[in-house]
Amino acid sequence: MTASVKEPLRILADNPSPLTGPGTTTFLIGEDDVAVIDPGPDDPAHLDAVSRAGRDRISHIFVTHAHRDHSGGAARLSRLTGAPVLAFGGATAGRSPVMTRLAAQGLVGGGEGVDLDFAPDRLLADDQVVATADWSLRAMHTPGHAGGHLCFQWHDTIFCGDLVMGWSSTLISPPDGDLSDYLRSLARLEAAAPARLLPTHGSPIASPLPRLAELARHRRLRTAQVLTALKDQPDSAAGVARRIYKVRDALLPAAERNVLAHLIALWHLGAIVSEEEINAATIFSPG
Secondary structure (H helix, E strand, C coil): CCCCCCCCCEEEEEECCCCCECEEEEECCCCCEEEECCCCCHHHHHHEEEHHHCCCCEEEEECCEEEHHHHHHHHHHHHHCCCCEEEECCCCCCCCHHHHHHHHHCCCCCCCCCCCCCCCCEEEECCCCCEECEEEEEEEEEECCCCCCCCCECCCCEEEEECCCCCCCCCCCCCCCCCCEEEEEHHHHHCCCEEEEEECCCCCEHHHHHHHHHHHHHHHHHHHHHHHHHHHHCCHHHHHHHHHHHCCHHHHHHHHHHHHHHHHHHHHCCEEEEECCCCCCCCCECC
């Protein structure tokens, strides 16, 4: 980050939780043309604060993905400011072929805030650049947490949404999340070599490459733990999660969805098998 580039303005929504940490951070960049990144939940007080911070100069509203804690306030903020909403697509956009097939067969998400009402005004393609005299943002399609997840590169900083967080690992809940996509997206951020990452939840990540490597190692370790658990006893995602996770009860549903993501990835590779259609209660065995 060069000294001439002004820091983004951060406005924290009042929506703390086990999955959002301190809450959703809405970022604003620019002076004459102000870009908003992740408007946050549909909270009138938060969106009024964002609108006032933009000083009637908000020209674009960017959304990393269609989860309500990120996209829920987009339509209201657009009405307040007249600015268009830009994103990869709606809640089901960008799903991998395997997740699209499983969703068609009845696999549903775990209720983690998918915003089925979200409808952006403009669709952004991978590597598309949106620029004004004030700023330039490059959209990077980074599925994994959600099929339509985007990161936004700004100078040597990347706004990384929920793909990377410093305080927690990322929820991957099929069919919206896909572990194989997630690992590829981590590798893409690593190749981009940003100077820092700005997650929508939690503090900035000043050393991105070690954090990205740590997250990839964490997922490989989880995969090994899942395989070991199944060798001991065929089981479902819920059963495996209770055996390998050490978390409080409030986080166990998220742990089960993460385990399901690992099980589906292993099943797709042929490392494990199931005698029934894939759903949240499916029993898996070693291949």
